[in-house]
Amino acid sequence: MHGRFVWHELMTSDPAAAAAFYAQVVGWTVEDSGMPGLDYRIASAGKDMVAGIMDMPPHLAESGARPHWLGYIGVNDVDAAAARLTAEGGAVHRAPEDIPGVGRFAVVSDPQGAVYCLFHASTPGAPAQPMATGHVGWNELMCGDVEEAMTFYHRLYDWQKDTAMDMGPLGTYQIFAVGGVGLGGMMRKPPEMPGPHRWQYYFTIEGLDGAGERVTAGGGQLLGQPMEVPGGAWIIPCLDPQGASFSLVSMAR
Structure with a gap:
């Protein structure tokens, strides 16, 4: 599991509402983890545990941090x-x-300031199938220098360059892979995008328009229009409540 994203975690101001x-x-089943003294909830897609939801730690809330998702990259030795x-x-x-x-x-x-976690599981599990419903289907880094970032993550986690796409004024979109x-x-990172360099996570659902309607009905926001990307998938950026x-x-509009 070295070099793969193995967990995703939401730190938020209202775990129950989130x-x-x-x-x-997304269609998750969410249950309390049972951890003593900690409101930590486990989100599952079917039988697979895929994400955690927890209260924002006080020191982060006091520093002005906004609710955010964190990705955990598996390593052999933390x-x-x-x-x-x-x-x-x-x-x-x-x-x-x-x-x-x-x-x-x-x-x-990382050297450009994008935050994530290192993780080594006591009992490693099997990775999810690509684009499995309810799982994180894509992990995207918004950074200042793609080549510098790619070099860093290759050295640490053996990420390999895959397809690269010319995005015009936004430069190159570099896909990365592990073990193929x-x-x-x-x-x-687009200059108009607020906040620091960061990771963005894509949750796989069935039917983009229907999920988008659920976002707004639940008090979230759609930050753009549905967009088709190479490979036939459809994406849309969002904010939760x-x-x-x-x-x-x-894979379906």
Whole structure:
């Protein structure tokens, strides 16, 4: 599982409302994790656990952080990966620590400031099939320098360049893969996009228009029009009711 995204987690101002929203939009079943002293909810697509939903940690809320999604990249050794990351110009924001019975993790950022987590599971599971309904179907990095980012992630996680597409003024859209499986893409962050360089995650659903209607009915926002992308998929960027950014992807409009 080294180099693959193995978990996604929402830090939000209202976990109960967020759980209801994503259950409606994506079709998840959301249940309490049972972790003592922590409101942590597990979202599942069928029998597969795919994401966590938790209250925003106080120190982040006090610093003005908005609700956001985090991706967890699997590594063989969290401590070694964190040390390598700092040597390559990244930063460790939360030192490696254990989650009893679950695994070991650290919160980090790449040299351009995009935050994510390192993770090694106590009992690794099998990766989801690409574009499986209810799973994260695409992981997209908005950054300042695509070549620099690609070099960094290749050195740490052996990500390989896949197809590259010319996006005109926005530069190149670089798809990356691990073991021949496409995991996501990288592109230059548009200057009008607010906030820092960041990762954006695409949730796979069946029928983009219907899911978009569920977004607005649930109090979220659509940030653009449905767009068809190479390969025949349709996408649309969104905000949930608490302000966390995410996208939807479907093979059918």
